[in-house]
Amino acid sequence: MELQTILKTSLKCKYHELNENSLLPSRLCYRDLKQDYHLSNLHEHEFRYVDNSDVHTWAVFTTVPLTDILSCDCKHNSSKRTIITLGVSGVGKTTTVQSCALEWAEGKGYHDIHLLFPLTFWELNLLKHELNILELLQTFYPELKELDPSSLNDNNVWLVLDGLDEYHLPLKFSCPTVSDVFEVSTVDVLVTSLIKGTLLPNAHVWITTRYAAATQIPDCYLLKETEVQGFSDEQKEQHFQTVIGNDDLANKAINHVKISRSLDFLCQIPPICTIMANVLKTHLKAHEGFKINPLNLTQIYTNLVKASNSDIITKLKKLAQVRMEEGGNVMYEEDLLESDISAEEVSAFSKECPLVLREEKGLHNTTVFRFGHSSIQEFFAASAKLDDIEANSLLSACCQYLVDVALQSTEGKSDVFLRFIFGLIKERQMLEPTDRLFDYTKKKILEKITSYSAVVLFHCLREYDSQALLNEVKFFLKFGFSPIHGLTPVHWKFMIQRTKAFEGMRENFEMQVSTRCDEKLLRELPAILKSRKAMLRFCNLTDKCCPALAAVLSTRESYLRELDLGYNSISDSGVAALVEGLNDQNCRLKTLRLQGCEVNSQACKYLATTLTQSLKLLELDLSRNDIGDDGLQHLATGLRSHECQLETLKLSQCNIEQKGCHYLASALQDNSNHLTVLDLSINMVGDKGANELFTKFDISQLRKLEMYHCGLTESSCGNIGEALKSESSSLVELNLSNNSLKDRGFALICEGMYAWCSLEKLNVSRCGITGRGCIFLAKVLGSVSQLYSGWMQKTGWQAVELKEIDLSMNCLRDKGVKEISTGLENPYSHLKTLNLSHCSLTDECCAELASGLASEDSNIIELDLSDNDLQDKGVRKLCVGLRNPQCKLEKLS
Incomplete structure (x- = not known):
């Protein structure tokens, strides 16, 4: 004891x-x-x-x-x-x-x-x-x-x-x-x-x-x-907060590190975590808000030593070069003397820069020195090597040789050394991006794509350019062949898999229900940045999160292409903050959804600037916001610009009336080359507003038009019918439900569908159509497209007719359905879904429906007869058709 x-x-x-x-x-x-x-x-x-x-x-x-x-x-x-x-x-x-x-x-x-x-x-x-x-x-x-x-x-x-x-x-x-x-x-x-x-x-x-x-x-x-x-993830965050001393700044620093999976993993090592925290503490500025300007590993180490004594740094670089070849991290006094370094000057430097070099006392009062981490030694060795190469003016060839040496080593002893070589080339601006070294490295990555060597070289290339190889990957995805000579699609398929893993890319980001608030979102910025879609509906967010999301949008490394902020408390000032990111040249967002937020007309003024500047934004959804006619007037300024390439515009339930429709029509008259989806549902634009739009803008170039509950009558249907008649019409989906079209209006629509019409989905639910209107529809269902020549045989790709029609909540009665049923037996019909719910039907129409379903030419797979008075008798008649082996029905309501 x-x-x-x-x-x-x-x-x-x-x-x-x-x-x-x-x-x-x-x-x-x-x-x-x-x-x-x-x-x-x-x-x-x-x-x-x-x-x-x-x-x-x-x-x-x-x-x-x-x-x-x-x-x-x-x-x-x-x-x-x-x-x-x-x-x-x-x-x-x-x-x-x-x-x-x-x-x-x-x-x-x-x-x-x-x-x-x-x-x-x-x-x-x-x-x-x-x-x-x-x-x-x-x-x-x-x-x-x-x-x-x-x-x-x-x-x-x-x-x-x-x-x-x-x-x-x-x-x-x-x-x-x-x-x-x-x-x-x-x-x-x-x-x-x-x-x-x-x-x-x-x-x-x-x-x-x-x-x-x-x-x-x-x-x-x-x-x-x-x-x-x-360090665990929690310990990394605790350590950043301890070193930096400011929680907000520490969280920003952690986000910077998490953007790079590689840096995040290296932060498991306490000295590297300490180095990163100290460097980012000075790199990040509180007044810059959430601006994301990530550093790579080389830049972190460069910042670590840049303020140090240059004379001793020069000597340490040479010493590191020798030590790397010999191995070992502990430096005794004799090791220092061989590199013409005195113990006194090293001791003084270790007190000045303990993260770079540290002093340790031991047995017999012996003093030894160590680099703050072995990676610092490799950084110094790479810097010394580049000094030597630069003096010989054969930089590209020498670096290419170093790549070959790294590939020959299965143990990867020069992995990090080579990574620093590439990073320092960028920091010193020694080679242009077009230099053959980078093409050579890219080719080697793909040739070795299934081995770890590819990962090593990928790290190296990314030290020079954080976006390296992404353009080549996009080229392959777009055109299907290799942009680099001598490589096959197989190489690129592996490359895509590894790139996704390397970047930590994910398809969707969604917040857990229990953590939905601004504060939690601010901790998830790296995950959002690495996701293609951020689904943030109903997340209890406010304007507070918008500057952070704008920072993500304006970051070159961001993969975010779709941002859904629906049903959050995002006001005009929040949109103003978002627009700063949207207008940045690095922003590549394609879809922005702000439905059900607290957006007003002023927000449309901000968004208009985005439409005039952003060539990437393809979809904008402002549904369920009270932007009104004034908001649409502001928005029209952006839509009118030929820089605007918006393909989808959704303005459902936005309190837009005839005047707003006038602004929209004028804008689309000037610039209508890109728009393919337009949703104006639940806005009382009326016939005057609709007809002005239809006159100034050719709706036949749309793929989808939604005008549900817009106060339309038969006087709007003539222009719609004319658009459907157009031989060049691309309109595939049309929703006119809950408008008072009546039979005469429906007749004009059907007239447009007789010949060249490419319409596949038609919704005329609750439009005041009766059995008389079904006569016109029966003519459409029984017709053969003019795209069929007499000598042509029926093939699937020749389908140009209706595939889905919703006639629900119209008083068609049995007589009307009997008219429709004959069209179900048309051998050229492609109708698959028919909704006849709440149409005042009885058992009298069921025999004709059964006959249509039993026809070998019928393609109906979904039929809705709910809320009708068919009773048992009607169902028995239907079962005659259902029993037939030729019946293709899959779903019956």
Whole structure:
């Protein structure tokens, strides 16, 4: 117990600053590696273990507390008693060891452990002479002068060896080992003896290491394998808030990082997370609102060092270049001297820039230095390499050679180095985007598209251009052949899959019902930016979210093409904020829906500017907003512009009357080349408004016209019929329901459908049509299109007739339906859906309907007869037709 007290006092003194260091993670996650999961290629570059940006999903491992790993209850025998913990550089292995040791020393945890001896491999490098295990421990803990050998060989004793990757000597398990605590030998033999279990066979051994060094230890000596995962998403956010100190600014910084899946994954590593938080703290400006100007990895590191002493940076770059070739991150004083760097100047620099370089004291009061993270060393090495290449003026060819070298290495040791090379080329503006290096890299990516090499090169290319290869992908999707010579469609199909995964693209973004509010939306901006559609209806949003959404729209990296903000409290000022994003040259939004918001006429003034500037916006839905005639007058200013390429305009229930229709007609008279869908439903435009529109604008060029409940009568139907007659008419859907057309108006519509009409869907529900009107429809259903020549055979693609008609809520009666039924037997009819609900029908029409359904030429698959007085007798008659094998009906109401 006296030994334990002395050891705990020593550890508390050694690690007393640990709790004060704000850069340390508050909690780390550990995961067991199953026995059949042993990492297949531990020599691969470490970023490959944390960067999963090339896959849609990744494995989820069960995390376990450290107390489970460091349990004295775990059974072991002399040959298998070592626990190994793997992790990438900087992920927190040393912090874990020190935290564990301090908790034990302070009596806060691990009470089953009697003695715990943390040792570091970089300090073991300093011991050149032979010694025994007692002398080794007393070298690190000289206070333990009375260390009793018998107290060491117990299962509540732990020897913790931290940082195997920093040990200079290889571990040779084939060499003789020692078993006696008094037997002297070299340090490497003592270490292998502890691992093999010949020395202190009852004690536990815990080793931490980066991946590559773990291959030195044979599986047969490992009791358990674990892995440090680093920061969780929640911890990343907590760390950003701690470093930045302002919640709003921290959230913006987190959003910047999440835009790039690669940066987001790298933030699992605490030092990189700290670097990003510190750089973004100065990069982001509070007065810029939600403006998104993401930095790539190279730009983050460039910002980190740009204010540093240039003389020492130049020397460190050369040193990094040497260290990268030799390996290792710990720099002893002799390493510095070889690069003409004094310990004094490095020490001063480490105090000035602790994120770039840090100083560490150890055994025999030795001072060593480390880069803040191994990736900083690779950044400096890449910078030094480019300096060398630039001096030779063969930049493109030399970089092309580096790409080839990277491809030849299956272990990917130069993955991040090459990524920085491409990023620094962009930062220094050394090559134009048209340089052959980039075409060469693109081709190599596609040739290697199924391997991880493609991901590595993709990272590199994106450091130079965040949109790299997207134009080529769009070209392939549009034209169906490769824009790069020598590559097949198969290459591009794989490319599309990998691009989607790499970008984290998703088709839809929807908020959970329980989290629908502005504050939650502001935390989801990266997810919205990566989605093609943001479905935000009924999300309890206000104007507060609009500047943020505008920032997403104006970001070059945004994939958002459809934004639905329907039924939220978005006022005119919110629309004004959105328009700032819509008018940005980077905006590629195609669909904007604002139905049921609180938009008024002033908002239309803002939107009009978008219509005159945005060539991308194709659909605008302002339905259920009180924009009125004044709003439509403002909107008409934009619609009139030849820059406007709007294809769909929805203005249903907008309190528009005849005057508004006048403004719309005048605008479409000037610019009508693109509009294909127009919805004016539930606006009392009346015959005068409608006829002015029909006179000035050729509705036959529309694909869909919705004028439900618009106060129309038969006097509007003449112009509609004339449009349907047009040989060039493209009108496919027409909704005129809930208008007082009556039989005479319906007759004019039917007259337009006799010959060239391409109409497929017609809704004339509740239009005052009677059985007399059915005579005109029967003529349409019984006619043959003039597009059929006598010698032509009936084929599916020749269908130009009605496929769907809604006659519900018209008093057709039995006589009218009998007229229609004859048309069902037309061999050229393509009618599939017929709605006759609420049409005052009885059983008298059912025999004719049954006959039509039973005809081999009938294509009816859906029939609605609800709300009619058919009774059992009528249904029995219908069943005669339904029973016929030739009946194609699928749905009967």
